[in-house]
């Protein structure tokens with residue numbers, strides 16, 4: 001009986017992160033193409049139209065801000081120009097900052113930049 005947990009776990013986590021990043025990128029290209037197929041190439045906020053080279057400035061925004069929520073009918077997508085997209089997200093970040101200062105997570109505020117902070121918590125719970 002050899003326990004599966006070894007010191008190579010840290011290396012594996014790096015691998016998982018790299019894998020997740022690559023996956024995210026692939027996914028992004030896929031849903032962007034789909035969204036551009038479904039919707040007219042117009043910013044949903046300011047109404048500017050984009051075509052040719054300018055199309056790069058049109059981004060796919062997730063209405064619920066969950067980039068993993070990509071229903072094929074496009075109901076979670078909104079085409080926004082870079083400018084409006086930025087606005088949308090800075091507003092959301094402010095809202096998020098408020099919810100994250102809930103009393104019981106005050107100590108873990110340093111974990112904001114750690115993508116696997118939640119995973120760590122889950123693993124710790126399991127070990128209890």
Ligand SMILES: [Zn+2]
Pocket residue numbers: 043044045046047048080081082083084085
């Ligand atoms: Zn716009």
Ligand SMILES: [Zn+2]
Pocket residue numbers: 060061062085088089
């Ligand atoms: Zn967005």
